[in-house]
Amino acid sequence: MSSLTDRYLAATLNSVPAQRRDEIAAELRGSIEDMIEDRTGNGQDPVAAEREVLTELGNPERLAARYANHRLQLIGPTYYLVWRRLLRLLLSFVPAIVGTVVAVVDVADGESIGGAIGTGIGTAIEVAVQIAFWITLTFAIFERVSPAVNLPDWNVDNLADVPVNRQVTLADTIASVVAITVFIGYLVLQHFRSWVETGDGANIPIIDPALWTSWLPVLIAVLVVSMVFEVVKYRVGQWTWPLLAGKVLLNLAFAVPALWLLVTDRLLSPAFVERFEWLSTGDNLDTVASISVVSVAAILIRDTVDSARKIRRHNA
Template structure:
């Protein structure tokens, strides 16, 4: 287990420009040591002195902002971090959920798949604007009225476990990502040979159109294998570098575009499978399934691209 000082330094240095990290680390470590020594010389035990010194220094994000000369003033220093945390949480979930819901409802009402997706994307963008506006307005009013947020006071117990600034990809995260990719690869032949739907003779009916095995399914499997290699490369690099971001976005596009095209041209599902599943033949249910698939593909592509680009930018800052 790393010391509280090491964890505090790591949390601070993540938010300062990379060229200044070594200088700031030395300066801050020396200052903390001097303050701790001053307390221990006065008779205080070292562990208690360390906790009190770090608590007095305060939230490492605020300290990093001072070192980086980054002013937390969009809302104001007293409310900025709470505003940013809430806004990030809402923007990561609400627009996608509402946009997907609107797209599905439009498809159920009888609109075409393309029209439903367009409405869903437009709605999602509108929700982004509305969430950003109302959250910011609310915090601006709260600040002007000096209303207390009653947030819990920051303590050193909230520090994340130490992780080197340049290497931050846990082995467990990489293992989970690779396991999900392996399961997806395994599903493709499984659905062909072991589908849960059978014909009159008892033979399994593939879920996906068997004609896709001539090119598209092998190509998609190759892309998934390449994604596994990319995950291993990211783990070895310890972070998302810009070349890895470029490779990831390229692979995601190479996977998402064909899948979207197969959905839009009604070539993804096996027609015999659709005929055997009563629910898919009922009304617009097949369009709903295709709409959900398209929204999921597009949302995943956008979310992954934004997330890894943000991580790469933070690491390179």
């Protein structure tokens, strides 16, 4: 457990320009230590003196804004931090979910894939704009109608622990999100350009086109939720048992339907199977399905065990 001063410094420096963090950290730590020393010199308990000094300095986000010369006055200082926190939270997942649902519904209604994706993106942008407008308007009204509202006071118990070495890095998160995005993109692209062609150069989809009105939109929706999960996992910073449970459920939500479609010969398009004659020869397709099931199961089990070990090491 870190000291209150270390936690206060970490919370403050998180919101100041990176190039000034060392300077501000040294200045602020020195000021805090001097203020604590003044109180302990008069006989006050060091622990109580530290709490009083940090409480007197106030919310570290407001202190950071003063150091960075940021004015917390878009809608007024009373509600600014609450407004910003709520807006960030809603924009992090609501537009993506609504856009995905709209796209899936359009595909199910017979719209073209490209048209459905365009509609979904447009809807997500519109939802983001609406959220930003109405949340800002609501808080602006509150600021003027009830400027003296009694919001909970900040105190040192609100400080988070100083971040330790993260199990979930930004690079890993970006790589996972990019990989999922590329995979979703190819699921859509292969319908038009899979790089598998007939003798006369016509495109052959790898996935059965009939699945666009049934399972494919569902699988893509699971992948989109998986991207949101990766962002949430990064924000938490460490593997936890609830995160592991969510990851297992998402893996199963994608793998079970996909493997079931493969085992029942419904995943691959008939034209693709015919293009590679060895797939339709004897039990070759069943062999491919069996190998895929075993391979995917082994990968999922390995990832689950690896994540569980990380949780145990973190909790040890």
